[in-house]
Amino acid sequence: MKRVNSFQRFMNRRASANCRYQPTRYEHAANCYTHALLIVPAFVGMALLHRLSDNGWERITAWVYGMGLCALFLVSTVFHIITWKRSHMRSMEHCFHVCDRVVIYFFIAASYTPWLNLRELGPLAAHMRWFVWLMAAAGTIYVFNYHEKYKVVELAFYLMMGFFPASVMTSMSNTEGLQELACGGLIYCLGVFFFKSDGRIPFAHAIWHVFVALAAAVHYYAIWKYLYKARGADSLLQL
Numbered sequence: 001m002k003r004v005n006s007f008q009r010f011m012n013r014r015a016s017a018n019c020r021y022q023p024t025r026y027e028h029a030a031n032c033y034t035h036a037l038l039i040v041p042a043f044v045g046m047a048l049l050h051r052l053s054d055n056g057w058e059r060i061t062a063w064v065y066g067m068g069l070c071a072l073f074l075v076s077t078v079f080h081i082i083t084w085k086r087s088h089m090r091s092m093e094h095c096f097h098v099c100d101r102v103v104i105y106f107f108i109a110a111s112y113t114p115w116l117n118l119r120e121l122g123p124l125a126a127h128m129r130w131f132v133w134l135m136a137a138a139g140t141i142y143v144f145n146y147h148e149k150y151k152v153v154e155l156a157f158y159l160m161m162g163f164f165p166a167s168v169m170t171s172m173s174n175t176e177g178l179q180e181l182a183c184g185g186l187i188y189c190l191g192v193f194f195f196k197s198d199g200r201i202p203f204a205h206a207i208w209h210v211f212v213a214l215a216a217a218v219h220y221y222a223i224w225k226y227l228y229k230a231r232g233a234d235s236l237l238q239l
Ligand SMILES: [Zn+2]
Pocket: 031, 076, 080, 205, 209
């Protein structure tokens, strides 16, 4: 019994339908730190890809992907800090919660951008370059209108946005790095279990953050290795 009580210190009761879970102060701290620690590495990662770029198109792609990466960790950290210290910031908390959800759509689009921009695609598949951003915009409109109303629909949209652009990857002549891409996708999917486990597993949301960080790191590694570093080596060989 004593063990149950000490365990419950770290977790509150599960929220009722269409209500938000209220984390304990331990969970708040973990939610903030798990993404705050990744802000600087995300900026460094963006700068590195920028430096490895050989032309304007690669530079723009590095910038778009890097901004998606930085925005995800930055917005998430600010949102969790505001939620933690929310005494005078109710409207701001709502605003950042919306931003926290919107940024996920743009982050998914940004994560696909290097593959869609820097790999040769079939004529039909090439349309996915702009279609991912259309999907992100549609997701944003949905969040602004139905934020927190239909959580299952929201999750279905995230999964659709996450998987649908991958369908064009089969049209790539060069398939290097796609295993890492799939591996990152699998880590995101496993993390969804924790994303939906607030009030069931202590620190569930912080664990979800760790899965996001791991998956983003695997995707970054693949983009750095196969789309930037390898291209840089190719262009050096051609000199
Ligand atoms: Zn979060």
